Amino acid sequence: MLAQVKDQRTLLKGGLIVDGTGRPARSGSVLLDGRRIAALGDVPDDAGTPVDCEGKVIAPGFIDAHSHMDFFSASENPHHFDSFTAQGATTFVAGNCGFSPFGFAPETKHRGLLESSLFKAGRETLEWNSFAEYCEVLDGLGLTHNFAHLVGHGAARTSLSGFEARRLGDAEHAQMLAILDRALSEGAAGVSFGLQYKPGVFAKLEELDDVARLVKRHDKLLTVHAKAYSSFSGTYPMIPFGRPHNLKAIDDMLGLARRTGVRLQFSHLIFAGSRTWKTVDQAVELFDRAIGDGVDVCFDMFPYGCGATLLNTLLPEWFMAGMPDALHKPLARARLRLEAEVGFRLVGFGYPQIQITNASCAEYDEHNGRFLPDIAKRVGKSSFDTMLDILDKSDAEARVLFHDYYNDDIIDRLMQHPAAIFASDSWPEPGGHQNPAAYGTFPRFLRKARDRGSLSLEAAVHKMTGAAAVRFRLADRGRLEEGAAADVVVFDWNEIRDHANEAGNARPSGIEQVFINGQLVLQAGEIDLVRGAGELLLS
Ligand SMILES: [Zn+2]
Structure with missing residues (x-):
């Protein structure tokens, strides 16, 4: 179900166009016609309903390259998305860290485990058996935002062996691969690993290699929540004076990419604990060396010193x-x-x-x-x-x-890395305390770029738009050009900032308008989400 755009032709007039490709900004106007961008640059004044953008930046809608909003997208309640809309997010890459609400064996005995995993808020029960069926449910409901989905290795494995701490048998292994294969064939953007969570933590490298080969065959992306993000972690054996575990986890995943040739996205490159921070140089070197050797690897990151997860990690x-x-x-x-x-x-x-x-x-x-x-x-x-x-x-x-995942210097340093892509790795916490990333990720990245000079405006926008679209192969997204999808954020470069407060739930300032496929969904702080404005992005 796709919604009709209310104002068919909107002219974003006389702003600073930052097109998402990283190219220098230029002055001009952007004409939205229905769900598409019709023209850029010099556009006649009477081409559409004008929105004065003087002194404002016109940029592509922000892409949350590492999201967990998938279970919320099946919810009847669109307000779960308010805090994301308020920060300019129009597109989500969901299904990360091994968790996805599809990609399980239909006859599974473990449906309960799947249903009670991280993201309960959307639906109480999984009323579908495949990615294609899940898409039909979303389509019937009408998405408010755009979604690309990864299929979770953890979901597939849970459906076969629950949380049992063991290798999969040969038949189960084949079935696991068949489940992932099907979701990839039905249009999932790739596979995600959650190697610090049950049951991904029980998977050995041979199993992971086979998944990587499958993803490679589909020429899609493998995202990995690695086995460790601190210099010492219980997920590896404790060897005195051994290699820091977070570096070992990076070695393991880069090794997997080298062996299989898979395109790899290392999820939320964090450095948990202040004593892990001294490994930043070595970690960056590992990525640089791999990239130098031709490994196709990027990483994503968020701009806060804290991050959300399960206590049991x-x-x-x-x-x-x-x-x-x-x-x-x-x-x-x-x-x-x-x-x-x-x-x-x-x-x-x-x-x-x-x-x-x-x-x-x-x-x-x-x-x-x-x-x-x-x-x-x-x-x-x-x-x-x-x-x-x-x-x-x-x-x-x-x-x-x-807390203590990063300090400001580490965040700056990683932001500047050519392989870094920006993401929130967050979700709203119904009935709980909020993760500030669900409220301020993109404005905070921009504020850091401006106030700390860590990146140019164009480069910062690129890492939250065009770079993510290229990485996940989201056609027609992440850039402003004729014919591309009309996902657009208008913001004030001087004013934009997050307001991380004690409760974690403060709205940012500086976001003026947000359009999703041409549909105006935020104006002057007022959010008006539209069912069917968003699209399923299949690949
Ligand atoms: Zn994760």
């Missing part, structure tokens, strides 16, 4: 494999406590960096937004016991913001 693989029983076994708890203390010290991370955003259980929901030591004090337990109690009561679904 802190757990080592051996403990995750024993869940939930391990939570109640004194020996397992004692070993975990010791490993956590040693690990935290090595990484420069600890309980004070853990903010519970959605405890996902009645006993702790009143503490949403608080840091773990604060909650521990209030409930009269140690931070460790509180953490395990929250994991227990929430069935390991508690969500968090981890």
